[in-house]
Amino acid sequence: MSDTIATERDAAAGPKGELTPHTPLRRAVMLVNPLSGSVGPRAAGEAEAILADYQLEARVVVLEGDFDAIIADAFAEKPDVIFVLAGDGTARAVASRAKPDGPMIAPLPGGTMNMLPKALYGTADWKEALRRALEGGEPQFVSGGEVGGEYFYCAAILGAPALWAPAREAIRTGKLRQAVGHARLALKRAFSGRLRFSLDGGQKRRTEALVLISPMISRALDEPVGLEAAAMDPLDAMQAFRLAATALFTDWRHDPSVSTQPARRIDAWARSRIPAVIDGETIRLKSTATVRFAPKAFRALTPRPPAAEDSV
Numbered sequence: 259m260s261d262t263i264a265t266e267r268d269a270a271a272g273p274k275g276e277l278t279p280h281t282p283l284r285r286a287v288m289l290v291n292p293l294s295g296s297v298g299p300r301a302a303g304e305a306e307a308i309l310a311d312y313q314l315e316a317r318v319v320v321l322e323g324d325f326d327a328i329i330a331d332a333f334a335e336k337p338d339v340i341f342v343l344a345g346d347g348t349a350r351a352v353a354s355r356a357k358p359d360g361p362m363i364a365p366l367p368g369g370t371m372n373m374l375p376k377a378l379y380g381t382a383d384w385k386e387a388l389r390r391a392l393e394g395g396e397p398q399f400v401s402g403g404e405v406g407g408e409y410f411y412c413a414a415i416l417g418a419p420a421l422w423a424p425a426r427e428a429i430r431t432g433k434l435r436q437a438v439g440h441a442r443l444a445l446k447r448a449f450s451g452r453l454r455f456s457l458d459g460g461q462k463r464r465t466e467a468l469v470l471i472s473p474m475i476s477r478a479l480d481e482p483v484g485l486e487a488a489a490m491d492p493l494d495a496m497q498a499f500r501l502a503a504t505a506l507f508t509d510w511r512h513d514p515s516v517s518t519q520p521a522r523r524i525d526a527w528a529r530s531r532i533p534a535v536i537d538g539e540t541i542r543l544k545s546t547a548t549v550r551f552a553p554k555a556f557r558a559l560t561p562r563p564p565a566a567e568d569s570v
Contacts, residue, residue, distance in 0.1 A: 280396030291344035
């Protein structure tokens with residue numbers, strides 16, 4: 259753990275920025291991972307300078323070493339808000355720990371995909387997102403899903419297509435031999451139809467991939483009534499490529515190999531452990547898994563309404 263950068267506010271130091279009138283902000287902690295995504299080594303100092311513009315007792319902490327211990331220390335301070343400038347997985351871990359009755363969380367865009375930060379703040383610029391939260395934010399519940407003790411706030415993919423995520427990540431980090439291995443495994447499992455599921459205790463169905471999308475991200479849901487469950491059933495590689503193109507250029511829900519509906523409980527099972535990607539993080543579920551909708555997963559400090567820039 260690196261030295262903590264502390265910033266004490268002094269009204270005599272000069273004019274301050276106007277904090278949001280929508281909720282009291284007295285104390286804040288900001289967690290920064292300089293090695294993550296688009297953060298960089300100067301981010302902690304830049305964050306300290308921005309926070310110094312406001313009448314706020316704030317601490318900027320660099321994430322290194324034991325992340326869990328650092329995060330636990332941040333919660334122990336009982337701040338009004340915890341800002342997170344780190345990867346998507348770290349932001350998800352902090353939000354999961356906060357739950358609905360914890361401090362407000364402000365996940366800033368510091369990762370690779372940044373779907374949740376962009377949905378909340380409408381920008382991929384973490385400095386702009388930080389100022390928007392400080393000046394116009396208010397507590398708002400963010401809905402999501404939970405599976406196997408893991409929470410997600412954007413989307414989860416269950417089934418063989420999730421196996422492509424490790425290959426993509428290996429390519430991104432230059433591990434080509436590892437990428438080939440992951441790709442071979444994904445191809446071997448592709449189009450097997452091994453995943454079975456039911457929605458809210460309904461009819462048992464079979465699908466190649468099940469995509470669960472939170473109400474904040476989904477274009478199809480105007481209210482947080484559940485997760486949008488999209489069953490995707492390409493019959494072969496050609497259909498899979500067509501579906502990918504459809505997702506890029508039009509509304510993929512119109513594709514004949516896709517069926518969607520909202521659900522609050524999703525039961526899934528397979529002959530072996532189920533590969534999954536939740537908010538960009540690859541995990542392996544047990545051979546039977548239950549996904550539950552969490553209408554109030556955590557409280558975010560965000561302007562109203564959320565931007566929902568990366569809705570799908």
